[in-house]
Amino acid sequence: MNILAFQRVEKPVLDQLKQNHTVRFFKNVDTTKDPEFLSFLNKTDGIIGLDLNVDQPLINQAPNLKIVSNVSVGYNNLDIETLTKRNIMATNTPGILTDTVADMVFGLILSTARRLPELDHYVKSGNWIESLDSTHYGTDVHHKTVGIIGMGRIGLAIAQRAHHGFDMKVIYHSRTKKPEAEERFQARYASLDELLRESDFVCLITPLTKETERLIGKREFSLMKNSAIFINGSRGRTVVEEDLIQALNHKEIAGAGLDVFENEPIQLDNPLLQMKNVVTLPHIGSSTLETELAMSTLAAKNLQTGLEGKKPPNLINSAVWDNK
Ligand SMILES: NC(=O)C1=CN([C@@H]2O[C@H](COP(=O)(O)OP(=O)(O)OC[C@H]3O[C@@H](n4cnc5c(N)ncnc54)[C@H](O)[C@@H]3O)[C@@H](O)[C@H]2O)C=CC1
Ligand SMILES: O=C(O)C(=O)CO
Secondary structure, three states, rough: OOOEEEEOOOOHHHHHHHHHHHHEEOOOOOOOOOOOHHHHOOOOOEEEOOOEEEEEHHHOOOOEEEEEEOOOOOOOEHHHHHHHOOOOOEOOOOOOOHHHHHHHHHHHHHHHHOOOHHHHHHOOOOOOOHHOOOOHOOOOOOOEEEEEEOOOOHHHHHHHHHHHOOOOEEEEEEOOOOHHHHHHHOOEOOOOHHHHOOOEEEEEEOOOOOOOOOEOOHHHHHHOOOOOOEEEEEOHHEEHHHHHEEEEOOOOEEEEEEEEOOOOOOOOOOOHHHOOEEEOOOOOOOOOOOHHHHHHHHHHHHHHHOOOOOOOOOOOHHHHHOOO
């Protein structure tokens, strides 16, 4: 079979796939124009990769496509409706990255609150304790209130770290109440506005959907405490980035830790990159050696299973299977 691999599939997994299939790996190409990409797409049976925009025009140019296997849990890059209409399976990699992403969210919480990147720069620039004063001090994390928007797999893992590791008070907002969070972490359900008003750390970790797109904007930032730190590990478009910049400029909030941005890669003239109280990461929530390999391996298993005509373990659009 012809397999189109895109952007991020770990090498051992690619090598394994090459034993049974014709595999072409694409990276940094314009997927609407690149002639080699489009020519291979035309005979592709399966796609595996990260963040390929699988929209209607792309699907229309892939007449043999049977399965799209995302190397990610988020699947906002897939037009599920069109894929389902065409009976093309879509899969993702839930669960195996949960703890890694929650660790990264905590990394952002600690980095912003304790100003770790700034102080690292301070030391590497030849400074030490004698010139250090309260203008360099951060703020405590332990015993503070963390508000988690999106209490799913990753949200629960953030709550676990907050409750057990840092004695934090946990409040959350999600589509439904999560008894597990309330029992295990004494988390309290709150409306979005209550959560924004009460949290010292506001952590956004929902999927990007029609409902969550631009969920956090001017009004929401204005409800947050002036001392609040905003953390986004979800997708950049869940936030109105211009409003975040304004909220930081006007000191409506104290700082932000961001793994995701409206446009990725972030443009170098983005004001967020000039702000000392903002810690930025290049969308690496799940990117550890262990977890990236596990994600690629699971994505390849989904792909292979689907191509063999069996139900993949992480099928998103189960209607395709039910219609068989
Ligand atoms: N920065 C990174 O590298 C990574 C980012 N992510 C992002 O994190 C997201 C969540 O992943 P999981 O926890 O595994 O997913 P999940 O499906 O287990 O949890 C998502 C939670 O968000 C809630 N939710 C959905 N719509 C909502 C709304 N309108 N308001 C409030 N809550 C809402 C759901 O009820 C659910 O509890 C992914 O979809 C992805 O976008 C995931 C992995 C890595
Ligand atoms: O899994 C995801 O959704 C990511 O963002 C990449 O790991």
